[in-house]
Amino acid sequence: AQTVTQSQPEMSVQEAETVTLSCTYDTSENNYYLFWYKQPPSRQMILVIRQEAYKQQNATENRFSVNFQKAAKSFSLKISDSQLGDTAMYFCAFMMRATTSGTYKYIFGTGTRLKVLA
């Protein structure tokens, strides 16, 4: 069975500093997608960044980048130049289509609450 683990329930970072959120996952499938979602206190989930497992190059979106280690099944998110607006819950998520059944699996981690301090 697929699992997604976020081992850091809470983190804090000073404004303008860099922070890294950890995520590990487990799957026997080879083709899948990994995501980081942000859920601000207003609770509407927003996609931050996406990584296709078949791509070796790490995805980047402005101040957000990932360190994707496929063999280690690790998918961390780095936020550079942290801003107060980055304060939110961050969820790591996994999506795949099972090759045998054709069904889709969507699995979220339990989240990391990030607080950016002024």
Place this chain on the structure above:
Amino acid sequence: DTGVSQDPRHKITKRGQNVTFRCDPISEHNRLYWYRQTLGQGPEFLTYFQNEAQLEKSRLLSDRFSAERPKGSFSTLEIQRTEQGDSAMYLCASSSKVAGGHREQFFGPGTRLTVL
């Protein structure tokens, strides 16, 4: 169209009552998803529609839960004979098969259900 909308935003009900939630996806999106999120947890997948067809159902979707998307646009999620364990945030998301597909889901603000 500014995004996925859900109604109501909050619902308080007594145990044993039926409740129905509505989700309006982004207009050109043909895929629609329902998730449940309890406090301190990430969203858990419940079900997925492509147009009006319900293609996936999680084991979490017990017999008391039913979801519909009759015209391939808005969707409803009904919970019959609610239990206290049903208290959660119910999230809806949509995506476009053409643009991004399952990889680009847009979430609504959610409906928070409290069962007394």
